[in-house]
Amino acid sequence: MTMVFPTLADLQAARERIAGRAHETPVFTSRSLDAACDASLFIKCENFQKVGAFKFRGACNAIFALTEEEAANGVATHSSGNHAQAVALAASLRGVPAHVVMPTNAPAAKRAAVLGYGARVIDCAPTLEARETTLAKVVAETHAHEVHPYNDPFVVAGQGTAALELFEEVGPLDTFLVPVGGGGLMSGSALAAAAVSPGTSVEGCEPTLANDAAEGLRIGERQPPNPPTTIADGLRTALGPLSFAIMKTHVHTIHTVSEAEIVAAMRFVWERLKIVIEASSAVPFAVALRGDVAKRRVGIVVSGGNLDLDRLPWQEV
């Protein structure tokens, strides 16, 4: 079976589709960060995106790409986190119902946010199996269109728009560091870089405790998820078939970092850049602060800024 990847035209169409709906987020630079990394970093701040994460780009593109007929019965997904809010908000903007399956252990604040965007929340047990069977039941009952968080070419194309904006603003880069969870952001970013800055080395960033992408690319076969132990909770997911295939073609290497490196990088960014980033977003900074990209012009996508401010990781170690 061959898989059709989104093209540059698909990414550009996504960009037009989400224009005026998603934010064109700013690119930050920091002399103290550059000095600490011995590199020039260009930081695309998706923590300032709607719902506080890049996820809104993909959900918005997927939902606004639906025909009237496809959208008529609304959309559905399962998620405990940022994708749930992204689908809820995008559906609300399109004016169609959203059915969101959430595990009962999802944070109360995220559940409240999804309800706040007018979505219907369907509770399920906190297992992947329960989430999938509950979603299947919801889709069967409502005929809603399922929006997968990353195994969907429209979602991948939407996530790639952040990279398109970054390259347009700062020009070619030597290296592009992107965190890898389900691979939606990574594969969209890789497609964008390959199309508009083919000389860029596209490099994924993972916690060592969730190194399924590094292992998968090394072995050449998609790996199951690791036990969900890393504090970078957005990166615990395994890759999907689509993101894995794109990454095999377009990603040059995967860096892995320790939990201590993630916590130190997260704190460094909060202290020096004065921006709130979640632990998953600290992973590429940990790679850069270790010196892995010294002397280079480097792009980084900050994936999001959603976390529990009562429990900061440097207060727990």
Add this chain to the structure above:
Amino acid sequence: MTMVFPTLADLQAARERIAGRAHETPVFTSRSLDAACDASLFIKCENFQKVGAFKFRGACNAIFALTEEEAANGVATHSSGNHAQAVALAASLRGVPAHVVMPTNAPAAKRAAVLGYGARVIDCAPTLEARETTLAKVVAETHAHEVHPYNDPFVVAGQGTAALELFEEVGPLDTFLVPVGGGGLMSGSALAAAAVSPGTSVEGCEPTLANDAAEGLRIGERQPPNPPTTIADGLRTALGPLSFAIMKTHVHTIHTVSEAEIVAAMRFVWERLKIVIEASSAVPFAVALRGDVAKRRVGIVVSGGNLDLDRLPWQEV
């Protein structure tokens, strides 16, 4: 005795003098904040300024306005906080020595930052009297030029440049909310607003526990500082003669807010805007979130983002 206030020409000269040295910080907006305040807020992010606070503008203007002769023996100040770093960095850019008197209870991180900019740190006992006598001794010995944190027209003009940039970017405003400590930012902002947007109501924001400016303007006489109990540690200072005189002329009212309102506003801004602001900067947001500026177009200057990330105020109440 009449006091000569900085003019619009002085503020514009300050802006040219610091151009390329200080950052032109971005202006943020937030739909969720606007909804919570029932207003349109334009947020000038001086937490992204060099040294993490607006203080760099004033110090930079004052130090670069010195003649070669005045600057020859360097500069001196006493400060436990952001002004110390601002003077140290600006002196280093000008290439002259900086002598910074710091109380022995100043945070180790701030002391290290001042040393990191190449300044000389002179320790003193943690009282205002010890700071002033130590500084007088340093000035007598070195013949350095003293840069006061707010009772200096060049410092006031420098602080006012943030407001100039804000009005230039967003146009006239109904209301301008500024935190009040020593009054340097407040008086510089008030001069800028009076000159370029005279229809704007210029309103100071203070903790109720440090309401010396509100009391002083009510009585018509400068008040001593309150006991240093508010968590908004940048606002514990009393006004200087210059800032008080400017405020009597150009500030329309002073709002006061409780400690609980400050903590709630600070957390709201971190959670929704994904930016790190210090407690002093949360005070104008507390005013807006209480509904004091409903239905208006409002400017806010975020004074800074320097704080101890190990001890966040909502974890202590």
